[in-house]
Amino acid sequence: MTLKSFVQVQPDSHFPIQNLPYGVFRPESGSTARPGVAIGDYVLDLSEIARDGLFDGPALKGSDCFLQPNLNKFLAMGRPAWKEARATLQKLLAATEPTLRDNATLRQKALVPMEKVEMLLPAVIGDYTDFFASMHHAKNCGLIFRGPQNPINPNWFHLPIAYHGRASSIVISGTDIIRPRGQGHPTANSGPYFGPSLKLDFELEMAAIVGPGNELGRPVDVNEAADHIFGLVLMNDWSARDIQAWEYVPLGPFLGKSFGTTISPWIVTLDALEQFACDAAKQDPAPLPYLTEKISKNYDISLEVEIKPAGHEASCVVTRSNFKHLYWTVTQQLAHHTISGCNLRPGDLLGTGTISGPEPDSYGCLLELTWNGQKPLTLNGTARKFLEDGDEVIFTGFCKVTHYNMFS
Amino acid sequence: MTLKSFVQVQPDSHFPIQNLPYGVFRPESGSTARPGVAIGDYVLDLSEIARDGLFDGPALKGSDCFLQPNLNKFLAMGRPAWKEARATLQKLLAATEPTLRDNATLRQKALVPMEKVEMLLPAVIGDYTDFFASMHHAKNCGLIFRGPQNPINPNWFHLPIAYHGRASSIVISGTDIIRPRGQGHPTANSGPYFGPSLKLDFELEMAAIVGPGNELGRPVDVNEAADHIFGLVLMNDWSARDIQAWEYVPLGPFLGKSFGTTISPWIVTLDALEQFACDAAKQDPAPLPYLTEKISKNYDISLEVEIKPAGHEASCVVTRSNFKHLYWTVTQQLAHHTISGCNLRPGDLLGTGTISGPEPDSYGCLLELTWNGQKPLTLNGTARKFLEDGDEVIFTGFCKVTHYNMFS
Numbered sequence: 001m002t003l004k005s006f007v008q009v010q011p012d013s014h015f016p017i018q019n020l021p022y023g024v025f026r027p028e029s030g031s032t033a034r035p036g037v038a039i040g041d042y043v044l045d046l047s048e049i050a051r052d053g054l055f056d057g058p059a060l061k062g063s064d065c066f067l068q069p070n071l072n073k074f075l076a077m078g079r080p081a082w083k084e085a086r087a088t089l090q091k092l093l094a095a096t097e098p099t100l101r102d103n104a105t106l107r108q109k110a111l112v113p114m115e116k117v118e119m120l121l122p123a124v125i126g127d128y129t130d131f132f133a134s135m136h137h138a139k140n141c142g143l144i145f146r147g148p149q150n151p152i153n154p155n156w157f158h159l160p161i162a163y164h165g166r167a168s169s170i171v172i173s174g175t176d177i178i179r180p181r182g183q184g185h186p187t188a189n190s191g192p193y194f195g196p197s198l199k200l201d202f203e204l205e206m207a208a209i210v211g212p213g214n215e216l217g218r219p220v221d222v223n224e225a226a227d228h229i230f231g232l233v234l235m236n237d238w239s240a241r242d243i244q245a246w247e248y249v250p251l252g253p254f255l256g257k258s259f260g261t262t263i264s265p266w267i268v269t270l271d272a273l274e275q276f277a278c279d280a281a282k283q284d285p286a287p288l289p290y291l292t293e294k295i296s297k298n299y300d301i302s303l304e305v306e307i308k309p310a311g312h313e314a315s316c317v318v319t320r321s322n323f324k325h326l327y328w329t330v331t332q333q334l335a336h337h338t339i340s341g342c343n344l345r346p347g348d349l350l351g352t353g354t355i356s357g358p359e360p361d362s363y364g365c366l367l368e369l370t371w372n373g374q375k376p377l378t379l380n381g382t383a384r385k386f387l388e389d390g391d392e393v394i395f396t397g398f399c400k401v402t403h404y405n406m407f408s
Numbered sequence: 409m410t411l412k413s414f415v416q417v418q419p420d421s422h423f424p425i426q427n428l429p430y431g432v433f434r435p436e437s438g439s440t441a442r443p444g445v446a447i448g449d450y451v452l453d454l455s456e457i458a459r460d461g462l463f464d465g466p467a468l469k470g471s472d473c474f475l476q477p478n479l480n481k482f483l484a485m486g487r488p489a490w491k492e493a494r495a496t497l498q499k500l501l502a503a504t505e506p507t508l509r510d511n512a513t514l515r516q517k518a519l520v521p522m523e524k525v526e527m528l529l530p531a532v533i534g535d536y537t538d539f540f541a542s543m544h545h546a547k548n549c550g551l552i553f554r555g556p557q558n559p560i561n562p563n564w565f566h567l568p569i570a571y572h573g574r575a576s577s578i579v580i581s582g583t584d585i586i587r588p589r590g591q592g593h594p595t596a597n598s599g600p601y602f603g604p605s606l607k608l609d610f611e612l613e614m615a616a617i618v619g620p621g622n623e624l625g626r627p628v629d630v631n632e633a634a635d636h637i638f639g640l641v642l643m644n645d646w647s648a649r650d651i652q653a654w655e656y657v658p659l660g661p662f663l664g665k666s667f668g669t670t671i672s673p674w675i676v677t678l679d680a681l682e683q684f685a686c687d688a689a690k691q692d693p694a695p696l697p698y699l700t701e702k703i704s705k706n707y708d709i710s711l712e713v714e715i716k717p718a719g720h721e722a723s724c725v726v727t728r729s730n731f732k733h734l735y736w737t738v739t740q741q742l743a744h745h746t747i748s749g750c751n752l753r754p755g756d757l758l759g760t761g762t763i764s765g766p767e768p769d770s771y772g773c774l775l776e777l778t779w780n781g782q783k784p785l786t787l788n789g790t791a792r793k794f795l796e797d798g799d800e801v802i803f804t805g806f807c808k809v810t811h812y813n814m815f816s
Contacts, residue, residue, distance in 0.1 A: 126534075126575060126576055127574060127575050127576050132659060141658075145658075153657050153658065154594075155591075155600075155654055155655060155657065158591060158594075158599070158600050159591055159600075159654075159655060161655065161658075161659055161662075162659065162662050163571070163572065163659040163660050163662055164571065164572040164573055164574050164662065164666065165572055166535060166572050166750060167534060167535050167575070168534055168535050168621075168624075168750070168751045168752065168753050168756070169624055169749075169750055169751055171624070178624070178625035178749050180747075180748035180749050180750075181627070181698075181747055181748065181749075182747055182748050183563075183566060183567055183696070186562075186566075191566070191693065191696070192563075192566050192567075192696070194696050194697075194698070213576075216576075216577055216579070216586070216667075216668065217586035217667075219589070240748070243748065246563055246567075247563060247567060247569065248658065248659075248660070249561050249563065249658075250549075250561065250569075250656065250657075250660070251540060251569055251570065251571035251656075251660040251661065252571050252656070252658070252659040252660020252661070253659065253660070254569075254570050254571055254572065255744075255745070255747065255748040255750060256748075258572065258748065258750045259624075259625075259748040259749045259750055260624065260749070285599065288591070288599070288600070288602050289602075290589075290602070336663075337663070339588075339589055339590055339663065340588035340589065340590050340648070340651065340663040340664075340666065340667040341577075341586050341588050341589075341667045341668070342574060342576070342577055342588075342663060342666040342667055343576050343577055344576065345576050348576070
């Protein structure tokens, strides 16, 4: 029997009682930031639930983790607290449970219409790392930038390549991104280009939010890495391809990536994603022992990107990809990150890198979709090589329940 | 006439009243962290000075910036507050000023012997960026890793190349660094090396501590960049050359650099360094307008690295360099960092990159000094290609007063 909530949830909602993603919000402008979970068209205010003493399990009883303006304290508590919170909330929101359902005063305080709230960054992000974990993306970038000889560098198949990103410019979905100025490659007989980026791009990514961290010098075992990951967000790693192409040798991306990185307000927990787990990609060559997982899994998360061109009413889907296309799992990414002894902290963000699938209509950025501007896309009759001022980019991720029980 | 303090300062001390570098300390283990300045063999406790109401200028009167466990609030206040604090402290510590000199109770509380204190990171470092601003270092790395054809990439002369570093693993001087494990290049017919780094190195750097930041999307003009820099620290960007060499293409250094970065406890302010300003390096080609400074200056700061080999009593000087060897100034670095709109925050750290001079005995890391291990150094009769377990690396920076008045 499917668990149902007393809160009405439309069949196509992304926020049934099975999901319960976490975020941080203000019920109204100027009010205090607090944690919440999404349920249908509402946000459940966890500070009110905590104040009412309804988190009564051993991990959360008396804790002030939901009275904080961010999720960091809850993230640091780890999976026992996360599982307990999920069980408490699923029970509290269940159709059969009277505690909240029949308490009009508490419902009034704790269930806030989603359309009224202001969503904020869910955590203080100490450090942000971006991986490069899709083979299709790595291959396409190699073909475009370096040509058909060895488009993927030999190291790529041995380790999850990554770079340190910029934490200060991470913003919540909906924040305007200002087109960066910067340098581009010189043209014949002239100095470098300088001006607004002419190749502004999105990158379809997801990112893991780190739970408990590790001490400096103490790597995390790959088979325990999942206990350090709270959940996943959608992430747009906005990229200025001309700035990136000129600056990135030999120290990697810098200003071409650090003018803004957008994450979704809702963190979908690994616990909620568990029923959508699928086999990870086959890895050849076999990874080194420190990257070898007893159970190596991925998640079947459908991903779509739409662009609403400036001045248009309608948006167009420009790609459909899936989280399961990643070659390196998020647990391998986290274990690799710490193998040197590098310490992670609660709230750290580990981006997957652009999630491109194998087919041209599943590529995760305009660089690949238009092959560096050589094959413009047509959106509602208007052409796009890269993003234009006023374009809106919309990411969607969802998991589809398989109706294996449909005849029962 | 030279300003003198009533606090006795040895002639060879790095902390005369003209310096007054800022740090954060605990007077004894377990006590509250608080800001201080170094004077001779003492730390002046700024929380006590503030509680006594002695910061009485317009910017600092009534402020709780020195009652914080870090300098971030003071950093955010900007140069007017910094200049006022410096003037107040120089007056208070002057030999001719009775306020503190003749107040035994306050002296007892506020002047703590340096040998007793525990020094802490001076600021919460939100983001750490590392530049690559010494031409000699860039050239030597290019020669070692890529050979004599174009050892310096063409972009290097047009922009201050940099990468985002890892903030979580920045530690204060004196903290043990654990040799990282990781992957190195495969050898013939085998997979990648995995194990403890075999090429552990130091990098002689300094780093700017950012004062007031900038809003996302609002670049800082290069001619106003100095107002965003509070001062400089010494920095050792510990590097695992084998891990770095295998992982860094195409996204730059990652685990080869993020297992630990050490900074000095004392921030020497730009105001104190002003008397040691010198002409910046001549730049050819001329930088783009956004990097062109009306007054382009560097600082004449002598830098030395000593290694005390494991089991030895004595340390050996392995290099002598100077901050003035940097090609790109710290103000150009900061302006470039923000030209894309990237936002800086108070406390951010901008490393210069390894500061190598032109001569082999002024190179800033073992990679260069031993030419990637080909020419071992001899230290007290023991050979070193790279660092061995138990070696101690000691950085020293100092400015020498020029005795232009010696005949007067």
